[in-house]
Amino acid sequence: MKLLDLLSGVNYKVLQGNLDKEINHIQYDSRKIKEGDLFVCLTGFEVDGHNYAKNAVESGAKVILCEKEIDIDNQDVTILLVKEGRKALAIISANYYDHPTKKLKLIGVTGTNGKTTTVYLLKSILEKAGKKVGLIGTIANYIGDKKLESDHTTPESLELQKLFREMVEEGCEYCVMETSSHSLDLDRVYGCEYEVGIFTNLTRDHLDFHKTFDNYYNAKFKLFARSKASVINIDDDYGYRVYKDVEKLGNKLIKTYSVKNESDYKAENIQLKEGDIHFIVNGYEFNSTLPGEYNVYNALGVIAACNILDIDNASIQQGLLNTVVPGRCERIGYKYNIPFDIVIDFAHTPDGLKNILETLKPFAKNRLIAVYGSGGDRDKVKRAELGRVGTELADYVIITSDNPRKEEPMAVIREIVAGISKTNYIAIENRIEAIKMAIDMAEEGDVIVLAGKGHETYQILKDGKIHFDEREIVDEILKDKKK
Structure with a gap:
């Protein structure tokens, strides 16, 4: 696509080079650059794309679109300055794919x-x-x-x-x-x-x-x-x-x-x-x-x-x-010959947790047992509120890990527990062990809600993402119980 056509609707200043160029593709990840591409330097929260402009040129980029001036020795490369890189990316992407x-x-x-x-x-x-x-x-x-x-x-x-x-x-x-x-x-x-x-x-x-x-x-x-x-x-x-x-x-x-x-x-x-x-x-x-x-x-x-x-x-x-939403009040207990129910839900905010617990409370003929945590590297203030809401609405709560990311799981758990004034809870860091405990303690008429993961089939830990599907975990626990 012609560079001028790609830039339609973008306010830019030419810092270097000319606009008479054919563009192969648009990229904002320098690792994906191929010959004849345009590279957009985005300023992220952890990575600044401007630091990778030279890498992009070495990989074949012919045009660099940036928010601040950069030094590129290759005079065959066109450098364009814009005020807002993300808006520019949105405009040229729409142009590239024909709106x-x-x-x-x-x-x-x-x-x-x-x-x-x-x-x-x-x-x-x-x-x-x-x-x-x-x-x-x-x-x-x-x-x-x-x-x-x-x-x-x-x-x-x-x-x-x-x-x-x-x-x-x-x-x-x-x-x-x-x-x-x-x-x-x-x-x-x-x-x-x-x-x-x-x-x-x-x-x-x-x-x-x-x-x-x-x-x-x-x-x-x-x-x-x-x-x-x-x-x-x-x-x-x-x-x-x-x-x-x-x-x-x-x-x-x-x-x-x-x-x-x-x-x-x-x-x-x-x-x-x-x-x-x-x-x-x-x-x-x-x-x-x-x-x-x-x-x-x-x-x-x-x-x-x-x-x-x-x-x-x-x-x-x-x-x-005729609507089924994976991980949203997803009842899986009916699949097993058990006298209690198990529900998986994505609720991970205080309001979301309140909604699912209030919904399930009338269906629990005995106790409502909640298993949940709070994500690491995210809003910390809501953690204490999650602790309060869960223990006030559920009969028993197991506080555990949920995508701790770079934080220590027990540090996140302590901040959830800080909002609890009741005694109807226990903290178990290992989420599999927490689920196992809920199933082991369940009695006839109980409803267990596993909150926070929902459709997710992974846990995000300090060292990266691992496979973690609560449906599979429940399967394994119940199989072991039958042995």
Whole structure:
């Protein structure tokens, strides 16, 4: 592609070289550079791409796009200066892949909790309506039925635009995507325009990255500035703020949903059952196989978005009934001949833990046993709150390790325990031993919830990532018990 075409929409200054060049590919990782590529120097949190510009040139890069002046002796190399490298990367990536989002209807979902479930519900409903759908999210990415592995909730802009292009080539009409605060703040989705943006809720998370709650909120709000229509949970305290801030933008369609406050889509006659939920919205009956009040909220946001997109209610009703979300209130106990149940859930924030425990509490005919920890190298303030919430709602809690990363696991555990005032807990560093203890102590009618890992099949330790699938671990423990 011609360099000038690639740079369309980018504000840049030529520091060296000329613009009459053919570009093979775009890279921001110098290790991937091949002859004729353009290298974008990104300033990261641990690595500065500017330090690898010379490596990129040695590997064949013909153009360097940077945020600060660099010294490259090779006069055949063009050097371009931009103010914001990540925005520039997003623009040139869209140019390179021929603006695929203009050929897709994007639906973005943001919030602390509920993003994953919401996009799976949307995909299910749209497919029931006969649409081909792409999905971008935490668990995996999908192009129709084809599953692709996912490393980030929202990929970097270069990979994201490539994924959009593949969706277009495969005939997708819609793309539903979890739109994380990181992706919005780091301009991974810069330039993307959304048909609908959905706000689920906002509670404490990711403050290790955003530093303040206002920064966290402002990052999330970027989605709604880029959405033609906004669907907002008005029961959430920050939902009112989103609503007011979207109003200020003018010429935006806004729809609200709720369980408690008055809204455009308010759930009435809610019946929470062991295996599903039933409720009525604006005269129509809906039910979902996903239990718990928080899943009523997830369903409401989806119903409102689908109405905006003119999806018929029959497809919405069918889609809600046919959604399975891996690692979200995933019941695995029924597979075994045991007198208690085991549930795996991704809940890793205080609010998420509260939701899953409150949902499962009525189903525990005896005790509710919770096993969980908190991620290392992440927001430390929420750890004590996780300790408090778990011990107040569960009958017994086993505090353990969960992706400790570079921190000492017991140091993280001590910070969780610091928030506990009750005595109904024990701390066990080894997560396998913690799960084994929960299963060994379980009695008839108990419900064990393994929280924090959900769909993840790994643990991130000081020395790197290891395989760790809680479904496999439960299998092994129960096999050993039968011997």
